[in-house]
Amino acid sequence: MDYPIFPKECTSLLSKYLSQDIFEELKNKKTTNGFTLANAINSGVKNLDSGIGIYAGDAESYELFSALFNKIIEDYHGFSSEATHKSNLTIDDVKMKELDDDYVLSTRIRVGRNLANFPLGTIISKVQRDEVERLVSMALNALEGELAGEYFPLLGMTSEVQNRLIKEHFLFKEGDRFLEAAGLNRDWAEGRGIFHNHDKTFLVWLNEEDQLRIISMQKGGDVLKVFSRLVKAINELEKQLSFSYSERLGYIASCPTNLGTAMRASVHIKLPKLAEDMSRFKAITDKYHLQIRGMNGEHSETKEAIFDISNRRRLGVTEVEAVQDMIDGVEALIQMEKKLEG
Numbered sequence: 001m002d003y004p005i006f007p008k009e010c011t012s013l014l015s016k017y018l019s020q021d022i023f024e025e026l027k028n029k030k031t032t033n034g035f036t037l038a039n040a041i042n043s044g045v046k047n048l049d050s051g052i053g054i055y056a057g058d059a060e061s062y063e064l065f066s067a068l069f070n071k072i073i074e075d076y077h078g079f080s081s082e083a084t085h086k087s088n089l090t091i092d093d094v095k096m097k098e099l100d101d102d103y104v105l106s107t108r109i110r111v112g113r114n115l116a117n118f119p120l121g122t123i124i125s126k127v128q129r130d131e132v133e134r135l136v137s138m139a140l141n142a143l144e145g146e147l148a149g150e151y152f153p154l155l156g157m158t159s160e161v162q163n164r165l166i167k168e169h170f171l172f173k174e175g176d177r178f179l180e181a182a183g184l185n186r187d188w189a190e191g192r193g194i195f196h197n198h199d200k201t202f203l204v205w206l207n208e209e210d211q212l213r214i215i216s217m218q219k220g221g222d223v224l225k226v227f228s229r230l231v232k233a234i235n236e237l238e239k240q241l242s243f244s245y246s247e248r249l250g251y252i253a254s255c256p257t258n259l260g261t262a263m264r265a266s267v268h269i270k271l272p273k274l275a276e277d278m279s280r281f282k283a284i285t286d287k288y289h290l291q292i293r294g295m296n297g298e299h300s301e302t303k304e305a306i307f308d309i310s311n312r313r314r315l316g317v318t319e320v321e322a323v324q325d326m327i328d329g330v331e332a333l334i335q336m337e338k339k340l341e342g
């Protein structure tokens with residue numbers, strides 16, 4: 001593999017930190033699962049518009065390729081190589097402000113999880129991925145009460161049902177080119193699927209970017225109710241499944257942006273006045289460590305001034321702090337929107 005030359009307009013963290021020296025140091029290394037530097041950076045080499053550009057193949061990747069990963073992790077999360085991650089899922093520690101339902105259309109909080117003792121989706125074999133699906137769906141089918149539901153494999157799902165679930169924001173999109181180049185779409189749709197309860201307020205994606213995306217969501221701005229449901233689900237699933245976790249990096253994820261809490265707490269929020277003044281909008285989202293996505297999630301456009309606003313920091317903050325980032329930032333956006341209306 002030759003040292004990749006990135007065009008000057010490429011702004012990915014991969015292009016920023018993959019120096020020739022680091023490339024020479026890492027290019028011949030391979031994890032016990034056979035994951036190489038070439039595997040890790042392929043998405044960022046093939047997709048020059050990547051924001052990050054690198055994925056891991058296993059927990060070991062983050063140590064074996066730490067010369068590169070640590071720089072990207074510090075840049076994205078503000079998390080140094082000497083820091084250690086801390087978790088806190090205590091609902092009562094959240095300082096809740098009631099988010100105004102006149103602006104907040106819906107709330108969703110998700111965490112990524114991957115099973116311990118399995119490679120990540122970027123290098124997992126079909127047999128291993130099918131085993132992940134078997135183990136996880138068995139654990140999900142044992143859930144009771146509000147969390148009880150049904151698992152729907154993608155294989156055999158009609159395109160009508162699939163497209164409706166995607167359109168209603170319940171199911172992952174297909175064919176993401178970043179995931180494709182990272183090897184995460186191999187054998188598609190084998191081993192992929194969605195579990196959800198009757199009300200679709202609790203959902204779990206299987207074997208998309210991570211082996212599990214555990215999701216709690218509902219209409220309106222009741223963040224505490226959404227967070228409480230998610231914590232209950234995490235606690236129940238941890239009784240049956242062992243998740244890949246590192247003392248330094250928290251929960252292990254395919255993408256370094258999803259390490260630590262692996263949590264994205266988001267609202268769909270209508271902000272027509274701020275939509276006309278994006279510099280003012282971004283000053284607030286920068287101040288509160290927020291990320292702006294379009295109405296259909298990552299890499300989508302905003303429609304009718306509806307934005308997906310979520311915490312940006314996932315590692316080096318606890319789950320409570322990640323939710324607090326979102327609450328405090330959304331409250332500030334709503335106050336500014338009201339001021340501009342006035």
Ligand code: ADP
Nearest residue numbers: 106107108169264266267268295296297298308
């Ligand atoms: P992820 O959240 O797993 O990183 P995406 O950004 O692609 O992935 O979002 C996945 C789906 O969840 C998309 O359809 C997106 O519109 C939807 N979504 C995200 N946040 C919310 C929310 N607060 N309310 C409703 N749907 C949401």
Ligand code: DAR
Nearest residue numbers: 050051052053054178255257
């Ligand atoms: N699209 C890739 C990943 C960025 C973070 N989003 C994730 N992991 N879904 C990029 O490098 O832009």
